[in-house]
Amino acid sequence: RRINCIFLKLTLNQRYRRMTTGDFRFTEVFSYESLVHAVSGAVGSVTAMTVFFPLDTARLRLQVDENRKARSTPAILSEIVKEEGLLAPYRGWFPVICSLCCSNFVYFYCFHGLKASWLRGQKSAPGTDLIFGIAAGIINVLVTTPLWVVNTRLKLQGANFRNEDIRPTSYSGILDAFVQISSKEGLGALWNGTFPSLLLVLNPAIQFMIYEGLKRQLSRGVHTELTSVEVFLIGAIAKAVATTATYPLQTIQSILRFGQLQESTDKSQILSSLMVIKRLLVNRVRKYGALGLFKGLEAKLLQTVLTAALMFLLYEKIASNTFKVMGLHKATHGRR
Numbered sequence: 058r059r060i061n062c063i064f065l066k067l068t069l070n071q072r073y074r075r076m077t078t079g080d081f082r083f084t085e086v087f088s089y090e091s092l093v094h095a096v097s098g099a100v101g102s103v104t105a106m107t108v109f110f111p112l113d114t115a116r117l118r119l120q121v122d123e124n125r126k127a128r129s130t131p132a133i134l135s136e137i138v139k140e141e142g143l144l145a146p147y148r149g150w151f152p153v154i155c156s157l158c159c160s161n162f163v164y165f166y167c168f169h170g171l172k173a174s175w176l177r178g179q180k181s182a183p184g185t186d187l188i189f190g191i192a193a194g195i196i197n198v199l200v201t202t203p204l205w206v207v208n209t210r211l212k213l214q215g216a217n218f219r220n221e222d223i224r225p226t227s228y229s230g231i232l233d234a235f236v237q238i239s240s241k242e243g244l245g246a247l248w249n250g251t252f253p254s255l256l257l258v259l260n261p262a263i264q265f266m267i268y269e270g271l272k273r274q275l276s277r278g279v280h281t282e283l284t285s286v287e288v289f290l291i292g293a294i295a296k297a298v299a300t301t302a303t304y305p306l307q308t309i310q311s312i313l314r315f316g317q318l319q320e321s322t323d324k325s326q327i328l329s330s331l332m333v334i335k336r337l338l339v340n341r342v343r344k345y346g347a348l349g350l351f352k353g354l355e356a357k358l359l360q361t362v363l364t365a366a367l368m369f370l371l372y373e374k375i376a377s378n379t380f381k382v383m384g385l386h387k388a389t390h391g392r393r
Contacts, residue, residue, distance in 0.1 A: 091170035093379045094372075098165030099158045101371030105364045106157050111146035112360030113153070117212060119353030120311045130356040140217050149212025152231050156204035163200055164261060165372075167193035181273075186266040194258025202254055203247035207234045209314040250313035253306045253334055260303045267295035268369065282377060285370055292369030293362045300361050305350035307357070309337050 106113070115133045137145045172181065172189045211234055214226050228234035238246050271291040275283055283291075300307075313333070341349045 088170070088173070089383065090173065090380075091166050093376055093383070094169040095162045095166035097372045097376040097379065098368070099162040100375055101368040102161040102364075103154050103158050104371055105367035106154060107150070108367065109360050109364045110150055110153070112356055112363070114146045114148065114212065116353045116356035116360055117209070117311060119356055120308045121213060130359055133356070141215070148215065149208060152204075152208035152211045152234075155231070156201060156208045159204060160197055160201045161368075164193050164197045167196050168265060181269060183266050183270045186269045187262050190262030190265040191258050194261050195255060197261075198251060198254045198258060202249075202251050203235070205254075206238070206247050206249050206314045207231055209311065210234055210238070250310045253310040253313065257303055257306050257310060260299045260307070263302060264295045264299040264365065267298055268292060271295065283373070285374075288370045288373050289366045293366035296365035297358060297362050300358060301354070304354050304357060305338065306334075308341070308350065308352065309334055312337060 111134055112130060114137065115130045118133055118137070134146055141148075168189055171192055172185075175189070176185070208231075210226055211228060211231070214228060228237060235247070268291055271294065272283065272288075275287055275291070338350065345352065
């Protein structure tokens with residue numbers, strides 16, 4: 058028995074060494090450092106979204122309600138307040154915050170965990186940042202899409218739509234929305250918009266690639282941390298580029314997640330996700346021209362750029378201070 062125990066311990070030690078000395082180290086994925094990045098990103102994003110939430114409400118209305126005459130962010134917010142009440146711009150805040158918190162926790166954890174495991178202290182490059190961003194985005198989409206479907210429905214519930222093809226919904230909360238969607242539309246409806254979401258992993262991937270690249274450039278030869286203004290600006294630039302490049306797909310994603318547009322019964326319901334996306338894009342261009350693909354971009358840029366910039370600022374400050382308390386400031390967080 059003693060010999061068997063010794064043999065078992067030696068085998069486990071060998072397997073552990075392979076995991077920690079190979080090209081990919083799983084111990085780095087499940088580490089305090091990855092957890093700090095995840096929590097910091099989640100807290101930063103929740104705080105930033107709360108501050109700029111009305112801008113996101115305006116963006117979503119412009120994307121989904123095609124017949125609304127108001128085109129600018131101030132105009133649509135004014136309409137919403139007059140028609141639906143002062144708190145209407147914050148409708149659906151709680152489910153959005155829950156979804157955003159989970160989504161950013163998963164994304165930041167996967168991005169930094171995979172990066173630390175693969176690079177093992179070596180400097181990163183734009184190409185590797187993009188690859189890790191795409192991998193983290195795919196995991197995030199598959200895990201959190203049901204949350205985003207539910208929060209899109211709740212956020213638009215009770216809105217005064219100009220588009221008569223939109224069916225009204227009636228959910229009492231997050232759990233009720235999950236139950237109703239699953240029972241009435243099928244479990245797969247909770248993953249509506251997954252295909253464009255998978256394509257849209259390029260958005261955060263491009264964002265993180267640009268952010269990390271600019272951060273490395275500004276930090277080159279400097280051992281001190283970037284100033285708050287520098288972090289805010291590079292976060293804003295990164296998000297502006299990523300959002301503009303992927304906005305048409307974001308519009309289609311919002312329409313599919315909402316899922317309340319009446320469909321003609323004479324058309325086949327068995328369409329591939331790619332064909333659905335193509336059809337929605339073509340119909341939008343035919344109705345409103347090429348610029349119709351960018352309807353609501355002003356509101357989206359205003360909201361998402363400010364939100365991302367503030368999120369990165371809060372994330373860096375929270376992570377930096379946490380690492381200082383843990384005594385890991387330069388050993389981990391400073392490693393890029």
